[in-house]
Amino acid sequence: RKEVEQDPGPFNVPEGATVAFNCTYSNSASQSFFWYRQDCRKEPKLLMSVYSSGNEDGRFTAQLNRASQYISLLIRDSKLSDSATYLCVVNSRPTTDSWGKLQFGAGTQVVVTP
């Protein structure tokens, strides 16, 4: 089983609509969670960190559900420029002597159409 799993999509979204997708993680000791976006043939860019209380940045809202071990990303009022692959990234801290490392999901593709 992969440590971080995402629906690969694509999610085809009309411009102006709302889209949401999840990411599940297998290690209950995971401590830090992030969403990155990656455009075709470009580097991943940090979109937002995900906090326990949930957080919002403009049209983007991230939620964390520790009980069910998933994080979600919701995009409101989708723009054409939101078309990208969204990578879910999770840090696990396996022992007190190790800070762990980031685990990347395979990404969810979002395509916003006019």
Next chain:
Amino acid sequence: DTEVTQTPKHLVMGMTNKKSLKCEQHMGHRAMYWYKQKAKKPPELMFVYSYEKLSINESVPSRFSPECPNSSLLNLHLHALQPEDSALYLCASSPRDPYEQYFGPGTRLTVT
């Protein structure tokens, strides 16, 4: 300023060549990383430097040799690569390992 720079942007090399990729950040970050990314796959961690010391080597073949000359610079020395090593090589930095990472634009490597 969250900028990580990488040179060169593109590199074509033969299997007998020796080349180096360079990465630089001036954000005072103490952790730096090399990743390899193939098309339609997530980045795959290769090496982690924390406070200029190699802390993680993900069983990368010895034809890839990392070097961290100082806290701002990270190099990846390449020698006797194989065509399957063709990929996008990404450098990233982080205030400390393993928190949020900031990626450079990458070097697109083709091995012929």
